[in-house]
Amino acid sequence: MKLQFDLECPNCHREFKQAVAEVRPGTSRHCPYCDAEIRFTGDDGRQAQQAVDNLTRTLKKLSGKIG
Numbered sequence: 001m002k003l004q005f006d007l008e009c010p011n012c013h014r015e016f017k018q019a020v021a022e023v024r025p026g027t028s029r030h031c032p033y034c035d036a037e038i039r040f041t042g043d044d045g046r047q048a049q050q051a052v053d054n055l056t057r058t059l060k061k062l063s064g065k066i067g
């Protein structure tokens with residue numbers, strides 16, 4: 001499963017899905033809407049990690065209900 005989170009473009013403020021695995025401090029990607037370059041900092045990494053933590057918690061809750 002690919003983990004993704006909503007990333008907001010600082011230029012056009014539209015949100016798009018960003019794969020958590022691709023977010024590393026010092027790297028960058030381009031907004032699919034306005035093609036602005038978005039640089040990842042340590043803050044983005046924390047945001048991504050938070051999304052992963054939330055997802056993990058949700059999945060645990062769900063599996064608890066099913067199992």
Ligand SMILES: [Zn+2]
Nearest residue numbers: 009012031034
């Ligand atoms: Zn944009």
